[in-house]
Amino acid sequence: MAYHIAQICLSGHVINDKADEFPQYNQNFCEICGKTTITTCQHCGSKIRGQLAVTWMAADVIQPYSRPAFCAQCGKPYQWTEAAIKAAEEAIELMDELEPDDKKRFKENISDIISQTPRTKVAAKLIKRFLDKVAPGTGELFRQTVINLTVEGVKQLIWPQLPPSSPQ
Numbered sequence: 001m002a003y004h005i006a007q008i009c010l011s012g013h014v015i016n017d018k019a020d021e022f023p024q025y026n027q028n029f030c031e032i033c034g035k036t037t038i039t040t041c042q043h044c045g046s047k048i049r050g051q052l053a054v055t056w057m058a059a060d061v062i063q064p065y066s067r068p069a070f071c072a073q074c075g076k077p078y079q080w081t082e083a084a085i086k087a088a089e090e091a092i093e094l095m096d097e098l099e100p101d102d103k104k105r106f107k108e109n110i111s112d113i114i115s116q117t118p119r120t121k122v123a124a125k126l127i128k129r130f131l132d133k134v135a136p137g138t139g140e141l142f143r144q145t146v147i148n149l150t151v152e153g154v155k156q157l158i159w160p161q162l163p164p165s166s167p168q
């Protein structure tokens with residue numbers, strides 16, 4: 001399968017999911033957040049995967065584009081993923097109900113819910129346990145920072161009240 005190249009801003013706003021085919025829609029900066037846009041991984045320089053390249057006949061069966069969280073060539077998180085992890089860590093710092101050791105453990109489990117690993121489900125259970133101890137407001141802050149990165153099927157383990165495949 002071949003993919004187009006995507007242009008995405010450093011915050012993660014998708015500017016153009018077919019940057020190679022329709023360069024006229026490319027922008028140097030994001031109009032939502034003002035950040036620089038990129039089409040290549042900042043660690044290894046490989047192209048960011050865009051929309052699936054298909055013939056016009058199959059064009060109406062392709063899925064809506066979703067930006068990758070990690071580079072497929074070097075495995076490092078893209079800058080928008082790093083920014084979300086950092087924001088999630090800051091949200092955890094605000095959880096006054098948790099002991100410093102709990103906060104540390106909570107943070108260590110974030111990476112396992114944003115990529116599918118053998119620990120993903122265990123991490124989700126641990127995170128749910130921590131979230132059950134904190135005030136709804138700070139818990140909600142954490143949810144908003146990571147919900148778009150969280151692996152599908154794991155979201156409901158942490159937030160059972162969420163309807164399946166909710167966009168937010």
Ligand SMILES: [Zn+2]
Nearest residue numbers: 009013030033
């Ligand atoms: Zn942006």
Ligand SMILES: [Zn+2]
Nearest residue numbers: 041044071074
């Ligand atoms: Zn890379």
